[in-house]
Amino acid sequence: MKTPRAFYQPLAIGAPAPLRELPTRLERMIHFVPPHLEKMRAKVPDLIGTVDVVLGNLEDAIPADQKVAARHGFIEMAKANDFGQTGLWTRVNCLNSPWLLDDLVEIVQEVGDKLDVVMLPKVEGPWDIHYADQLLAQLEARAGVTKPILIHAILETAEGVKNVEAIATASPRMHGMSLGPADLAASRGMKTTRVGGGHPDYAVLPDAAETGASRLSVQQDLWHYTIAKMVDACMAAGIKAFYGPFGDFSDAAACESQFRNAFLMGCAGAWSLHPSQIAIAKTVFSPDPDEVAFARRILEAMPDGSGAVMIDGKMQDDATWKQASVIVDLARLVAARDPDLASAYGF
Template sequence: MIDLRLRRSVLYMPGSNLRALEKARSLPADALILDLEDAVAPDAKDVAREQVCAAVRQGGYGDRELIIRVNAPQTPWGEADLRAAIEAGPDAILMPKVSSPAVLENIADRLEALDAPAGIKIWAMIETPAAILNIQAIAAARRNPGTRLTCFVLGTNDLAKDTWTQIVPGRAPMMPWLMTALAGARAEGLTILDGVYNNFSDLDGCREECEQARILGFDGKTLIHPSQVALANTAFAPTEAEVAVARTVIEAFERPENARRGAIQINGRMFERQHIPMARRSVAWSEAIAAKGQ
């Protein structure tokens, strides 16, 4: 079954900025991460928590997926954030610094103890060297339904900080980590989102990185500025040419004369049966985007 939940553009919004929370209701992002962690100063944590949870309860965000990023459990704000987020009822809670499956198991226990509604899922920030080294075990935590794990979010800035790696055009130094995380996510059927592009005034650079992420296999990109949303929505959508080829492949394999064939030739290209689910995914995503109108 194809997951048609669009997560092409996932925009961080600082929870301490009430104006930003209001503006987010009209932005064409697929999902919003209402942030209580990195984007909020320590002396603004309590206000941010109140504002974010009030905004989620008030609603008005349409079909945008709402995620609350809480502070880590070991911080002074972690427990209060988790309790407030559960009461507010977002689509998901984003946990920072998930470096081992034990973090997710502990969160599962807290969700159960706090009677968290079943609809609240867990997203995990993959942002430490330990997380990359433990990625298979972290992804496998999804097999425990209690973890509610559905998505990985790459924290490339934190990875750069902890490894002393420079973030350069093309991201060659980070490529092994990006692909390791992606392989872990795909092995367990998780969504995976690329990290942010920091220079929001460089739209060409952001577009190139979005296109790179899509080629690598990511479902979407996390963003830090509204100007980046349209770029991500375009980059992570199949092109008209791709959809046309996909429809042709599906139709060709459905013909009676091809019912027993493992591979067929279409316009000088060989297609195998393994290409059918890929083609159906492209068509389904195109139709989901068309239905959304963005």
């Protein structure tokens, strides 16, 4: 482990100094674009004003014989567009693939100053972050990149989940983590072929003695434990947690339910793999106007966050003041990007 004095030192001569705080950015949805397809790249100018993050995907879902085309397509996409407040990310290939090195070398050299975050798949431990951290610093120095490119880890192996706390604190370059449920299910030996979401066989029954013959099965959340563990690790490290993909594009209600669970548990956003999921993520990961209004009443009643007051028959104290601050701070961030919600929030 690095000493505190060395933790924020650049890892290469001429590389930009690591950030001490994450940039304050709205990241409700990370929208995946397959950049090897010209027709998908052509949609990016319209996407920029609609989504919070545009991600050029180079890994899973890109055929092996299209990996180089996807990399070059991403570079072309990055050069051709002004992303403004919208984040520009890429998911590179995994560390044990033959494409990862060229992904990072070429992308940082060509568009390093436009790139905000590299999403790193199948992270198993802090050693994976250390490798990417050192390599990115060397590439930034060589290319003259002026701001550090952040790393976002995907939790999609059992070993990665086991090492989640060490991953979260492995580098000041860490941006956050996403749940990767499909690969994680395979790594754990889970008996499901679904990409995210629940499963009807993962359920509980009420006690037979209480209900008799009528026993209603209630489906449980397969990912509750992992999301909670990821959120705790991320929040403790000062980085962000995200829900990953929801693969059933035909079931908008189930997608919204899974996203909402993640939002309530502390996730900042989720992946959108299909255009229909953009609106779902925008709705779910923006606080409800009624919740914002009530949170503002708490803050107004307790300006310095101390003491206790009664509002609508409910006690509010310093703990609920902190909860209200989380909601109002997020609402202000949303309002700065969304005029309709700004009006609904009263900002």
